[in-house]
Amino acid sequence: MNYLEELKGILGPEQVSVNEAVLDRHSRDESYHEPVKPDAVVFPLNAEEVRRVMKVASKHGIPIVPFGLGTSLEGHVIPYSGGISVDFSLMNQVIEVLPEDFLVKVQPGVTRSQLNQELKKHGLFFSVDPGADATLGGMAATNASGTTSVRYGVMRDQVRDLEVVLADGSIIHTGSLAVKSSSGYNLNGLFVGSEGTLGCFTELTLQVYGIPEMIVAARASFETINQAVDAVVSILSAGIQIARIELVDGQSVAHVNAYSETDYSETPTLFLEFHGNEAGLDQDIEFAKEILTDHECQEFKFEKDVRARNLLWDARHNLAYAVMRASPGKKMMVTDVCLPISQLANGIKSAQEGMHELGFEGGIVGHVGDGNYHAILMIDVDDPDEVARAEKFNERIVAFALSRGGSCTGEHGVGVGKIKYQQQEHGDSLHVMKALKKALDPQNLLNPGKLLQAAERK
Amino acid sequence: MNYLEELKGILGPEQVSVNEAVLDRHSRDESYHEPVKPDAVVFPLNAEEVRRVMKVASKHGIPIVPFGLGTSLEGHVIPYSGGISVDFSLMNQVIEVLPEDFLVKVQPGVTRSQLNQELKKHGLFFSVDPGADATLGGMAATNASGTTSVRYGVMRDQVRDLEVVLADGSIIHTGSLAVKSSSGYNLNGLFVGSEGTLGCFTELTLQVYGIPEMIVAARASFETINQAVDAVVSILSAGIQIARIELVDGQSVAHVNAYSETDYSETPTLFLEFHGNEAGLDQDIEFAKEILTDHECQEFKFEKDVRARNLLWDARHNLAYAVMRASPGKKMMVTDVCLPISQLANGIKSAQEGMHELGFEGGIVGHVGDGNYHAILMIDVDDPDEVARAEKFNERIVAFALSRGGSCTGEHGVGVGKIKYQQQEHGDSLHVMKALKKALDPQNLLNPGKLLQAAERK
Known part of the structure; x- marks a missing residue:
């Protein structure tokens, strides 16, 4: 048949x-x-x-x-x-909210905005927020993160349990409802980020958080990216409880303004957010203002009002779509390296030089509190020379990151685009990864050609 | 030869x-x-x-x-x-402190107190604190945790990279210096907690933290354990930035008093610690006091002074040794289940009933913010009946935890003692774990008889 x-x-x-x-x-x-x-x-x-x-x-x-x-x-x-x-x-149900345990069980097709709608009723929220309104199954598969991971961690940190269908048809659970466990090998961590190459996720149990007593957002603009990055390092070192700290370069702020009808100053800008109790936040904010001033911040604005905060973060989240709309007919290439914080300023500088040398006009944005930044290029995929130059640019950025102990992808994953860097990043660990894959999917049926080695094209 | x-x-x-x-x-x-x-x-x-x-x-x-x-x-x-x-x-060197990146590289034989001595010079600390002054290699091997994991996470959360010697003699790195990565399978997480069954760790790169601006410790005593646990749930739900929240039952406080020459009230007691800035802590502490009072706390005492704080936590950390000293010639059995927080009070109640029924007089202590508690029994290993009753007690505690979605071990690991619960806790996942072990150690040379299946005794 x-x-x-x-x-x-x-x-x-x-x-x-x-x-x-x-x-x-x-x-x-x-x-x-x-x-x-x-x-x-x-x-x-x-x-x-x-x-x-x-x-x-x-x-x-x-x-x-x-x-x-x-x-x-x-x-x-x-x-x-x-x-x-x-x-x-069709598997898009929020199955159960367990408020006392700060957990939620969802099917893999639930999106992050759908989940947060449901959680709001309980005074809870789910922290991971990539730019796209992705599904939670997809976010677990790529170990996604976003603007809040500097405080709350990445997708892997939120997954308490996965129900997974394996290549042999067995259905397993990778974890439990316990906050912590030293029982058995850590399958949660292995399956999160496995990009569909080890199994299909059919249910996720995720950690959620209480909505903080108080949230304050801020925007701070600088003359140079270096000043902005230095301010980030100082804020992190000061032990300020920062929940978000995002860098957007001047060109990207221009895209934001065009798309979101804002009038932000079109210079290197930090978008920040602080979560905590009122007295603690007031003290943190005073301290943050001092640090921003010390780093020659040209202008800062703090927003306690919910509408103003939402406007700020919607603008930031829509940035990739803003860039796409500005280049109709072109396709997006986004670099995604993650660097030790001490190397971040030099990494971004090198990326800017690379863009200039190779003739691109992309923007740079980043989750700078994690050392993760993106250069966003719009490319004409029908122009082989342009594609080749963009690939060369990406290679240069990755080479810089790997030579400094960083990673070729902070949150987007390997897919097909980053396979070529796996040997360089992981060395002999790649043999271990391939052995694990072979042990769990000997026929290589699960998303072949992703993460570990290039596909045989059909 | x-x-x-x-x-x-x-x-x-x-x-x-x-x-x-x-x-x-x-x-x-x-x-x-x-x-x-x-x-x-x-x-x-x-x-x-x-x-x-x-x-x-x-x-x-x-x-x-x-x-x-x-x-x-x-x-x-x-x-x-x-x-x-x-x-x-002999591999006990702190290799390098990277303060700007909040990282430290150590050899596996370095102990946690040795590391903290070194980090103090940089205004940094390493967060994981099991009762013993264990080596960091051992702590990574068992995915250890302790009193601070409610705030800073467990050992797995701190490991950024491991150098590992595999069974085939190859030397790999499981991670990088980047804060986050979506590149390749998560080998860090897999090797942490693998209990020597997948390789020998020869170098660890660990995340460290800035010493908080302010630390306040507290002790709060209650008439019943239930009141204490309910207070914990309320404090966690209130979003208070708690760094430690430990339960010690009355009998264990008596051991503490005898060993550490303290005069704490010998009733169920919470040991707490708050980290933050001064204004935020003052507000958190006021809120915590209200919650403690609401839960009929009989007495609480907050300590800002370093000496008083250290005395409190030394007393808590020495508890296991205090119990050991009180029963010379006997050996320690410590249960270690982790429960969803909503099940914790019932779990502890059931453990107390079990101790009573089986004729033991053990104490109960726990990292209750994580749902992890220990019943500590001193047993005469030359009395087969006593050993059998202790085993039965442990089985009962584990059965309760697993039936509520918990784990048989929150932080001590499987070793030989928890192998018998692995099938029940992990179901078909155990096949996956065995397949991974076989892929990486086909001769079964690495710590055979631990974690997955009982040893062939020599």
């Missing part, structure tokens, strides 16, 4: 699609990576259906590529070896 | 010992688990020597058991299958 017929038999015909428009939607992500269509898309309703799909795939030797919303930035969801795209959009 | 001769050839004769007193010291840990001597003890000086030892072990099929200071509580370092105990006491 044809495997499509088998899939329709186990899922119901409306949950299996080979419609060209559906295939096309599952052929791409938000990056410049070349689209390739899957052979079929399935829409499972639960773990048992995923298990059955996995069994069919295994029997026929067909690749399985998990798909959330397609907001990845390194081609993670593109099925370069063909096969079945497993779309989790 | 005899493998001992080979070892002496590569290490120098003074680094290889079969002296009975040395073998005896490497036959036991601080627990009730039966001692067994290794066949030899080696004292390597660097990773290259460890690699050579591993090569010899692999060639002759001899087990390798890493040894720090022998402070483990579940028999982790006891060589039940014989073989070579690899003692890291």
Whole structure:
């Protein structure tokens, strides 16, 4: 029997699609990576259906590529070896909120904004906030982070348990409800960031936080990026309880202003946020103001009002879309290195020089409290020379980071775009990773061609 | 050639010992688990020597058991299958402090107090503080934690990179100097807590913290344990920035008083600590006092003075030794379950009933902010009935925890003592763990009989 017929038999015909428009939607992500269509898309309703799909795939030797919303930035969801795209959009329920335990159980297709809507009713919030309104399954798969990880940690820090369907069709749990555990190997950490190469996530138990008593946002503009980065290092060293500290360069502020109708000063700017109790925040803010002034901050503005705060952070979150809108027809390449903080200012300087030398006019933004920054380039993917120059630029940035003990990707993941740096970053550890992959997916059916080694193109 | 001769050839004769007193010291840990001597003890000086030892072990099929200071509580370092105990006491250098990056590089034999002595010079501290002054290599191997993990996290959260000698003699790095990374599988997390079963750690890069502007300690006594636990839940829910929140029952306070010459009220007591800026702490402390009063706290005392704070925490840290001294000739069994916070009060109540029914007079202490508590029993290991009753008690406590979504060990690890609970806690995940072990240590030479399955006794 044809495997499509088998899939329709186990899922119901409306949950299996080979419609060209559906295939096309599952052929791409938000990056410049070349689209390739899957052979079929399935829409499972639960773990048992995923298990059955996995069994069919295994029997026929067909690749399985998990798909959330397609907001990845390194081609993670593109099925370069063909096969079945497993779309989790029908598994989009917030299953249970456990306020006393600061936990929530969700299906993988729930988006972060959907989750926060639900949590708000309990005075809680989920901290990880990448630019896109991604699904939580996708965010766990890439170990996503965002503006708040300087305070609350990355996706891996929030995952208490995953239900995972493995290549052999077994369904496992990687953790428990306990805050901490020294029992067995740390499978939570291994599966988070595995980019669909070790299994499909069908349920996530996530840590959530109480909404802080008080939140104050701030914007501080500088003449140079160096002054801004130095101010960040001083604020971190001072032990100020900073919850967000983001750098946006002048060109990117211009994009923000155009897209979000703001009138921020178009110079290197820090967007900051402080969480705490009122008295503690007042003291922290006074201290932060002193530090900003010492670093020749030209202008700062603190916002306690909810609307003003939301405006500020919406503007920051929409930055990538603002840049995209300014270059219609082009595709986005975003670099994503993470550096030890002491190397950050030099790293950004080197990136700016590289952009200038290679003839690009990209912007630079970053989660500078973590040493993670992005250079955003819009490129014409039909111009091989431009693509080659952009690749060269990315290589230069990664080489700088790796030579300083950094990582080629702070939060976007490897996908297809960063495979070429894995040997250089991990050395002999790469053999260990490949041995783990082989132990859990000997047929190499789970998202082949991602994270570890390039795909055999179909 | 005899493998001992080979070892002496590569290490120098003074680094290889079969002296009975040395073998005896490497036959036991601080627990009730039966001692067994290794066949030899080696004292390597660097990773290259460890690699050579591993090569010899692999060639002759001899087990390798890493040894720090022998402070483990579940028999982790006891060589039940014989073989070579690899003692890291000569690898005890703080290699480099990187204050700007909040990082430190250490050899595995450095103890936590030794590290903190060094860090103090830079205004920094290392947060993880188990009761014992353990080595950092050992603490990483068991994913140790302690009183501060409610604020700063467990050992796994602090490890940025490990240098590891694998079973095949290759030397890998599991991470980088970057604060965050989405590059490759998370080997840091996998190797932390692997209890010597996946490799020997030869260097650790650890996250450290700035000493807080202000620290306030407190002691609060209650009539019942339930009132104390309820107060903890309220303090956590209130979003107070608590750095430590420890429960010590009345009987344990009596041990503390006897050992540390204190005169604390011998009723259920919370030991607390707050870190922050002065204004924020003042507000947090006022709030905490209200909550304590609401929960019928009988007496509380806040200590800003360094000496008074140190006295309080030394007393708490010495508790296990205080209990040991009160029962000379007996050995310690410490339970270590971790529960979702909502289940903690019931868990402790059930433990107290169990102790009473089984005729023990142990104390209960716990890192209650994490849902992790210990019942400490002193047992006569020469009395089979007493050992059997103690085992039964531990089983009962673990069964309660696992039925509520908890873990059989919050911080002590599996060793030999918790292997029997692994199937129940992890289900089919245990197959995954065994597959990973087999992929990385196909000869099962690395600390055999720990964590995953019982040893073949030699």
